[in-house]
Amino acid sequence: MLYDYPRIEKKWQAKWDEAHAFEAKQDFSLPKYFALVEFPYPSGQGLHVGHPRPYTALDIVSRKKRMQGYNVLFPMGWDAFGLPTENYAIKNKIHPKIVTERNVARFKSQLKSLGLSFDWSREINTTDPSYYKWTQWIFLQLFKSGLAYKKEMAVNFCTSCKVVLANEEVISGSCERCGAPVIRKVKSQWMLKITEYAEKLINGLDGLDFIERVKAQQINWIGRSTGAEILFDTTTGDQLKVYTTRCDTLFGATYMVIAPEHEFVDKHRSLIENIDEVDAYKLEASKKSDFERTELVKEKTGVELKGVKAINPANGNEIPIFVSDYVLAGYGTGAIMAVPAHDERDWEFAKKFGLPIVEVVAGGNVEEAAFTDVATGVLVNSGFITGLEVEDAKAKMIEFLEEKGIGCGKVNYKLRDWVFSRQRYWGEPIPVVNCPKCGWVAVPEDELPLELPEVESYEPTENGESPLSLMTDWVKCKCPKCGGAAERETDTMPQWAGSSWYFLRYCDPHNDKALASREALEYWMPVDWYNGGMEHTTLHLLYSRFWNNFLHDIGTIGVAEPYAKRTSHGMILGENGEKMSKSRGNVVNPDDIVRDYGADTMRLYEMFIGDFEQAAPWNPQSIKGCKRFLERFYNLVEIADGNGTTPELEKHIHKLIKKVESDIDSMKFNTAIAAMMSCINTIYEVGKITKDELSTLAKVLSPFAPHVAEEVYSLLGNEGLVSLAKWPEYDESKTKDDTVAMPVQINGKVKSVVNLPVNASKEDALSCAKADEKVAQAIEGKTIVKEIVVPGKIINIVVK
């Protein structure tokens, strides 16, 4: 029979649609399963072969769960706000809404052609006002809770996109999207206090089934450190506060360093004798981007503040104060106590400027290098903490500081607040109004959504303001509080906004009273399995956990953590093993593969290509193997009849069901497919199979290659869809063999293999082994030293 995949695939896709086969049921009494893949940004390029890998994987999971009786929610939507669409709109003078519609239509037809079992009745689009109404609503809740605030700050500004970027969007000093250099620019920005949730975002990971690298990366990104804040008196009469993780080394602090942006300098200008030199240094530092300041392993620079000194509170010594850009303004207090004997950076700086290096923890040679080992050191030259180990010394020091009222224990995070403003058109308008009298006032919730106005040009203004700022009619409004003249915020939200809560909307996508009904959220949340790219670990994944935690805190949703399980797929690389990209010319178009081999082959190949979590290069040759397998499966219909089976085949099928089931649950799709291939090979060897058995095989294969499975299932005379059939159950006893081939080793080297009953005794096994000709030969004339029999595994006879 000809495997006519275009006809088969079209036919079953139509039948699934007709039957609404994959729509999640509204029956909340059923056991539920919420499987989620990251919704795509509908770019102009269309689907990439990388997209279907995770989609197919969770499609397999969803299809199997559905067959196992779960009420499955497997939704899809569009994360459609964003720069590429806007840039395309600017260039071609088309409304971004039109561009988005076009791209979405293309993506959707591509996804449909793959036979993915998405519940399209729940399709969402972040640019839809009925959707972003709730994105804005969440922002207002954050605003009302004091978690959204406006701040003048130096931000990352992409010179090409003319847009502010979050720290997470800056890669090695360049814009994540376009690669243009990023500069620092002072702007007034909306910020979200994600730092307030730092602790929760770390602790929340505890009970979650996230792959280790995701947890580690998030923890690393949040960067919790435990230390102390200490106040130093200075000769100005003012005090300087520092943050340190090594308060035990306070006696070794021989100078202080403040960041160039630190307010101390401006506050005490008149006392600083070399103020010109200091100003020059500050100016130089301010010109550099964050990247330039940190990039090179360069020599440390700095300027001493002449005429002022600080006092070490431990020993009363006067110590110099420096300005240096190796101290960051944005972390801790922007000032440090320098302990050159026990900190590499301070050591380097001290060596360059000839500053004293005083050893306070014994164990190293501080003239040679900083001694930073905290596990073995013992305090010296340190007054009341001399002789203590580091950890004890820290505790004692904090006690001392608190007693004196000059310090306390303190936890710091590397995580920064989230820069939430973009000066762009194609994003959710931030629903607040600036009133000269009342300040920033929330747009009333009943006025949401605050829709994007039509504008003449989508281009940001020359000074980097949003194009919305030119819409005077839209900007001018009345203050919701006092009714006076006021102006709307013209910044829009970043692309991350819409994706920070989309999983909630899927639970109840058409609700116009709330972001989702309480019952739907209670039933569906948390997401049972969320798969997505590693590149989103410190962005989307962290942001959405933050929002969900927040919504939990204000009572909108019952669970704090949105995702019970998080996994990540490996990238599909080009044939040459490099990342696929237009410039490298190694891009594969999924449409071509579907056309030339069929969707089932495409799906199967992407799952068979390698370990799901690992990157794998595309190989056009290998696809054929998957197609051959499906053809061979399809042609079994001609062999299948009502005649009796063989016990061997029966067992093989029971084993197969068991293996495929557990392999899907543990993401080992490649070995599940290998097992199915083996099984089909066996059937061709045996030369027969019953219709019932083939129907069972169709069920087992259906999550992977659903179209051909449906076709075979129906050709065999079965009623209904295999996609909605009951997942076959295996008989545990039939997955076990009665006899086992046991390798026999002599001194650890395999000499022969003997067939034994599974439950053979050690004595029987050994006598059987020794009866073997080759074994007998090998042990003849030797002394048996030891005999090992591992039932079902191996026999090893040690001889001398």
Added chain:
RNA sequence: GCGGGUGUGGCGGAACUGGCAGACGCGCCAGACUUAGGAUCUGGUGGACUUCCGUGCAGGUUCAAGUCCUGUCACCCGCACCA
């Protein structure tokens, strides 16, 4: 520097708590059917070659190591002057 990961045939990759290394697929070789085949089917396929050697490298534990331990090298990803 810190954190995470990966090294197995010509290639992608298998190998559960240590127990026949190389499942499955690609490629390759031979044969069959063909006017033909970049289609299909059948058989073979780690390397030397009859006894060994082989899972990045060097040691160790064990009756037995890809798997455990110690050391080491290479590559990939994330963060990076975070005090």
